[in-house]
Amino acid sequence: MPRSTCHSVTVQFGDCDPAGIVFFPNFSRWMDAASLSFFMQCGIPPWRELVKTRGIVGTPLLEIHTRFVTAATYGQTLEIATHVEEWRAKVFVQLHRITRREADGRETLVCEGRETRAFVRRDPEDPDRLRAIPVPEDLRSLCQ
Amino acid sequence: MPRSTCHSVTVQFGDCDPAGIVFFPNFSRWMDAASLSFFMQCGIPPWRELVKTRGIVGTPLLEIHTRFVTAATYGQTLEIATHVEEWRAKVFVQLHRITRREADGRETLVCEGRETRAFVRRDPEDPDRLRAIPVPEDLRSLCQ
Amino acid sequence: MPRSTCHSVTVQFGDCDPAGIVFFPNFSRWMDAASLSFFMQCGIPPWRELVKTRGIVGTPLLEIHTRFVTAATYGQTLEIATHVEEWRAKVFVQLHRITRREADGRETLVCEGRETRAFVRRDPEDPDRLRAIPVPEDLRSLCQ
Amino acid sequence: MPRSTCHSVTVQFGDCDPAGIVFFPNFSRWMDAASLSFFMQCGIPPWRELVKTRGIVGTPLLEIHTRFVTAATYGQTLEIATHVEEWRAKVFVQLHRITRREADGRETLVCEGRETRAFVRRDPEDPDRLRAIPVPEDLRSLCQ
Numbered sequence: 062m063p064r065s066t067c068h069s070v071t072v073q074f075g076d077c078d079p080a081g082i083v084f085f086p087n088f089s090r091w092m093d094a095a096s097l098s099f100f101m102q103c104g105i106p107p108w109r110e111l112v113k114t115r116g117i118v119g120t121p122l123l124e125i126h127t128r129f130v131t132a133a134t135y136g137q138t139l140e141i142a143t144h145v146e147e148w149r150a151k152v153f154v155q156l157h158r159i160t161r162r163e164a165d166g167r168e169t170l171v172c173e174g175r176e177t178r179a180f181v182r183r184d185p186e187d188p189d190r191l192r193a194i195p196v197p198e199d200l201r202s203l204c205q
Numbered sequence: 206m207p208r209s210t211c212h213s214v215t216v217q218f219g220d221c222d223p224a225g226i227v228f229f230p231n232f233s234r235w236m237d238a239a240s241l242s243f244f245m246q247c248g249i250p251p252w253r254e255l256v257k258t259r260g261i262v263g264t265p266l267l268e269i270h271t272r273f274v275t276a277a278t279y280g281q282t283l284e285i286a287t288h289v290e291e292w293r294a295k296v297f298v299q300l301h302r303i304t305r306r307e308a309d310g311r312e313t314l315v316c317e318g319r320e321t322r323a324f325v326r327r328d329p330e331d332p333d334r335l336r337a338i339p340v341p342e343d344l345r346s347l348c349q
Numbered sequence: 350m351p352r353s354t355c356h357s358v359t360v361q362f363g364d365c366d367p368a369g370i371v372f373f374p375n376f377s378r379w380m381d382a383a384s385l386s387f388f389m390q391c392g393i394p395p396w397r398e399l400v401k402t403r404g405i406v407g408t409p410l411l412e413i414h415t416r417f418v419t420a421a422t423y424g425q426t427l428e429i430a431t432h433v434e435e436w437r438a439k440v441f442v443q444l445h446r447i448t449r450r451e452a453d454g455r456e457t458l459v460c461e462g463r464e465t466r467a468f469v470r471r472d473p474e475d476p477d478r479l480r481a482i483p484v485p486e487d488l489r490s491l492c493q
Numbered sequence: 494m495p496r497s498t499c500h501s502v503t504v505q506f507g508d509c510d511p512a513g514i515v516f517f518p519n520f521s522r523w524m525d526a527a528s529l530s531f532f533m534q535c536g537i538p539p540w541r542e543l544v545k546t547r548g549i550v551g552t553p554l555l556e557i558h559t560r561f562v563t564a565a566t567y568g569q570t571l572e573i574a575t576h577v578e579e580w581r582a583k584v585f586v587q588l589h590r591i592t593r594r595e596a597d598g599r600e601t602l603v604c605e606g607r608e609t610r611a612f613v614r615r616d617p618e619d620p621d622r623l624r625a626i627p628v629p630e631d632l633r634s635l636c637q
Contacts, residue, residue, distance in 0.1 A: 073382040074382070074385050075378055075381055075382070075516040075518065078263075078506060078510070079506065079567070080252075080265070081511040082265065084234075084506075084507040085237070086230040086233035086234040089230035089233050090230040090363055093230065093362065093363055094361040094362070097423075107424045108223070108224075109223065109369060109422070109423075109621075119222075119223075121224070121229075122229050123273055125229070125270070125271050125273075126271075127268065127270075128268045129268065132265070134333075134511075135385075135395065136389070136395045189278075189541075191224070191226070217522070218526070218551070219374065219522055221367045222362060222363055222365060223362065223366070223367060223422075223423070234505070234507055237505070237506065238506070251568045253513060253566070263506070278367075279529075279541075367551075368551050368553070368623070369621075370623070372525075373521065373525070373553075373554050373557070374518040374522040374525065378516075378518040381516075396511070396512075406512045409561070409564070410517050411561055412561065413557070413559050413561075414559075417555055417557075420553070479512070479564060
């Protein structure tokens with residue numbers, strides 16, 4: 062079983078659109094927070110430390126794929142369960158399942174997202190460019 | 206050829222993260238704006254009118270799939286070309302291509318996203334629930 | 350002593366700008382969440398209930414005044430202490446103090462904001478317009 | 494007469510809250526964009542250039558004060574007129590007036606905000622700290 066972490070979010074009024082439901086880019090925002098929370102719970106230092114010690118700027122996205130199952134609204138608490146589904150040479154796929162606990166105790170799936178990410182450094186010759194690096198073994202082993 | 210519309214966005218400082226590049230949920234936000242802009246440019250009234258005349262609350266998402274090709278940063282202008290790639294009975298797929306015009310005149314693909322959406326009404330028996338309806342023929346024909 | 354509530358926020362990577370510090374509109378977003386959290390902790394139902402039972406849509410802002418003292422960055426947890434500083438006939442002033450607990454145990458003031466708000470209903474003759482109403486006595490007494 | 498610039502914003506569906514009106518932190522976001530747009534229209538390079546040539550990271554906020562006059566909703570275009578109201582030794586005050594052109598040609602004031610800002614550099618001894626510097630004369634003269 063791969064390591065899995067949990068990240069909790071309470072939906073705010075301003076997270077919702079005129080239809081009264083979560084404006085969906087907020088789910089992307091929360092999955093990004095869950096992604097970083099996963100790394101921090103696994104013991105990886107924040108990017109602002111890693112950029113100083115190892116030049117790693119973060120794990121930008123190459124691809125996202127999200128399926129929305131049920132709408133959510135403000136006042137509700139969402140749980141995001143995160144694990145790495147697949148490690149490849151230069152990329153990895155993180156899976157986020159966002160669920161809500163109902164009044165009757167059941168757990169409802171709100172949405173599910175896959176993020177393909179890579180660790181990146183700044184290009185030494187053009188610091189405005191970010192370059193994917195092979196997944197660092199030590200960081201990977203912390204996440205398993 | 207399906208009808209295609211264009212929506213333009215200038216990236217702001219606050220749209221970028223500590224790595225200096227667009228925080229990716231903003232791409233979802235801009236694709237949503239491009240989706241609505243598509244409908245308005247096709248002559249469909251804003252949702253706040255349609256909800257009064259026909260009960261249509263909007264076109265929430267069932268699924269998104271976005272591939273990120275190049276990073277973007279603030280001060281840059283992005284063009285979003287939008288069309289409907291596929292109409293099914295109850296859903297449709299909108300394709301958004303986000304490009305940037307470079308100083309040398311070339312056009313760079315920044316990212317590309319597919320959104321699966323449905324027209325929804327409130328459930329008459331439980332107004333907190335949204336129900337997908339068959340794609341209205343008249344609205345569809347405006348978009349082709 | 351007026352009633353005071355606490356609302357906690359963890360700063361996310363995407364909440365920060367290219368300078369690595371919180372993009373300030375997020376402080377406004379968090380103060381809004383703290384404002385609603387205050388009402389809910391005081392026992393006032395969510396706006397989507399109040400709009401059905403009493404027509405109250407929410408408490409939009411008339412004025413905000415925020416003083417920023419120290420920058421904050423991602424990974425930090427902020428505490429927002431909220432109370433109503435002043436009740437007038439048709440408006441009230443909410444004060445939010447955002448602090449951070451340092452590693453050495455000291456509490457640092459990050460920023461402080463005053464929000465002037467009013468309870469509103471939709472205008473019966475033009476439902477697109479929102480109208481301030483006198484502060485409802487029963488809601489006020491819950492907040493004191 | 495101080496120099497004044499104009500920045501235009503179209504309100505998006507996702508900028509609005511469940512009451513159907515602009516979620517107010519978006520006004521702060523747009524004023525920040527108008528602030529940067531002011532500097533760029535005055536001929537000041539983007540911060541990512543200035544940080545390389547002169548160490549100037551940007552112009553973070555010390556204080557904001559915004560008065561909301563009329564609600565705005567999606568589909569509307571807002572104009573933000575920006576000028577510097579006051580230059581002091583280490584800070585300056587930018588004024589933003591956000592207006593909307595009505596169907597009958599009248600101009601409505603939506604909100605008005607004052608931002609107190611300072612030019613900052615990173616502290617050479619602690620690069621995580623930002624330090625206000627005296628307003629650079631050459632940058633100031635570009636803005637007048």
